[in-house]
Amino acid sequence: MATPDVHPYDALLLVSFGGPEGPDDVVPFLENVTRGRGIPRERLEEVGKHYHLFGGRSPINDQCRELKAAIEADLAEHDIDLPVYWGNRNWDPYLAETLQQMADDGVTRAACFVTSAYSSWSSCRQYRENLYDAVDALPGGVEGSPVRLDKLRHYFNHPGFVEPNVDATLAALADLPDDVRAGARLVFVTHSIPTAMNENSGDPEVSYEGGGAYVAQHRDVARVVTERVAAETGTLHEHDLVFCSRSGSPHVPWLEPDINDHLEALRDRGVPAVVMVPVGFVSDHMEVIYDLDTEAVETAERIGLPVRRAATAGIDARFVATVRDLLVERATVERGEEVARAAVGDTGPMWDACPVGCCANPRAERPALCGRGA
Ligand SMILES: CC1=C(CCC(=O)O)c2cc3nc(cc4[nH]c(cc5[nH]c(cc1n2)c(C)c5CCC(=O)O)c(CCC(=O)O)c4C)C(CCC(=O)O)=C3C
Numbered sequence: 001m002a003t004p005d006v007h008p009y010d011a012l013l014l015v016s017f018g019g020p021e022g023p024d025d026v027v028p029f030l031e032n033v034t035r036g037r038g039i040p041r042e043r044l045e046e047v048g049k050h051y052h053l054f055g056g057r058s059p060i061n062d063q064c065r066e067l068k069a070a071i072e073a074d075l076a077e078h079d080i081d082l083p084v085y086w087g088n089r090n091w092d093p094y095l096a097e098t099l100q101q102m103a104d105d106g107v108t109r110a111a112c113f114v115t116s117a118y119s120s121w122s123s124c125r126q127y128r129e130n131l132y133d134a135v136d137a138l139p140g141g142v143e144g145s146p147v148r149l150d151k152l153r154h155y156f157n158h159p160g161f162v163e164p165n166v167d168a169t170l171a172a173l174a175d176l177p178d179d180v181r182a183g184a185r186l187v188f189v190t191h192s193i194p195t196a197m198n199e200n201s202g203d204p205e206v207s208y209e210g211g212g213a214y215v216a217q218h219r220d221v222a223r224v225v226t227e228r229v230a231a232e233t234g235t236l237h238e239h240d241l242v243f244c245s246r247s248g249s250p251h252v253p254w255l256e257p258d259i260n261d262h263l264e265a266l267r268d269r270g271v272p273a274v275v276m277v278p279v280g281f282v283s284d285h286m287e288v289i290y291d292l293d294t295e296a297v298e299t300a301e302r303i304g305l306p307v308r309r310a311a312t313a314g315i316d317a318r319f320v321a322t323v324r325d326l327l328v329e330r331a332t333v334e335r336g337e338e339v340a341r342a343a344v345g346d347t348g349p350m351w352d353a354c355p356v357g358c359c360a361n362p363r364a365e366r367p368a369l370c371g372r373g374a
């Protein structure tokens with residue numbers, strides 16, 4: 001097979017959330033995340049406790065290091081000679097520092113892979129705003145920047161993301177006691193966001209089932225995973241989409257139901273077991289190891305509901321290969337050549353550049369990179 005052509009890119013940038021790496025990092029990290037977001041103090045203290053339960057260290061940065069190493073190995077295996085950089089929105093290595101390093105190294109055009117798979121202000125546009133700020137901080141600013149960035153398309157429905165989720169769901173089902181397996185409910189879990197943020201998610205010109213692209217995309221993936229599991233096991237399990245990690249003021253409506261309330265409701269309805277599938281997350285970071293593995297598992301134990309949690313995509317080889325596939329795909333597009341785009345489900349492959357007004361945050365309109373301009 002010929003070496004895949006990644007021209008016009010001379011770098012890949014892995015973009016992530018960031019997390020604290022020790023007890024002293026927790027408060028400054030939380031301040032970074034919540035600056036100007038109106039999160040109540042009590043909520044911050046509560047979330048701080050989650051981190052301190054794990055020694056003040058989030059696993060997310062180590063997971064990014066592992067993903068970066070896996071991407072480098074995968075690119076090398078495919079004879080793609082491209083440096084991989086990593087920068088975070090909220091913790092060291094910060095995007096601004098990484099962009100400076102890239103500029104110093106003479107990078108001119110990088111493809112960005114973001115560790116967040118779906119549309120919404122929190123999960124897409126905020127990353128694009130932070131990329132703008134990081135490039136703007138370079139000498140010359142956005143106008144005179146030596147480095148141009150393209151964000152690789154959303155991958156929630158890429159087979160390389162969906163297939164590891166299918167296998168993880170099968171493994172979690174297999175781990176349930178035999179007598180409850182067939183009746184188990186598949187409970188897909190993602191991060192709650194304000195309902196208004198969901199409604200504003202995606203292309204403002206398109207109307208989505210559920211009011212916004214964020215929920216519609218998750219529903220699509222949940223259905224595909226459920227059907228693929230049925231194809232393997234012969235059982236079409238009932239499934240739901242529920243939410244975790246609600247934050248913000250109690251007066252602001254966020255997406256519901258919460259996973260804990262939902263487990264109780266299922267138990268009351270006589271559901272014999274649950275598999276939680278954290279389809280909204282790409283690795284086992286704090287939302288997964290605290291909100292699901294700690295809090296939701298405690299809820300399930302208290303009410304006597306057998307529960308298993310499916311693994312996230314993490315560094316599954318198919319997910320790592322997805323990064324390469326999207327990189328090669330976008331490079332092909334940027335060279336003006338025809339390309340096949342992998343996608344499963346009903347949504348179809350997402351756009352390369354977000355439309356104007358995509359995932360707007362009406363509270364604070366800020367400039368963002370990687371959009372369709374204007
Ligand atoms: C949609 C979404 C994702 C998934 C997409 C993606 O991955 O980006 C995500 C991921 C993450 N969220 C994370 C951490 C936090 N999120 C917070 C707060 C918030 N998240 C929100 C949304 C999301 N968040 C929202 C609407 C808020 C309210 C504040 C605001 O309107 O912006 C807060 C503040 C405290 C709190 O209130 O919970 C923290 C500490 C970490 C790091 C985990 C680790 O350290 O391992 C990760 C991967």
Ligand SMILES: [Fe+2]
Nearest residue numbers: 122191245287
């Ligand atoms: Fe979050």
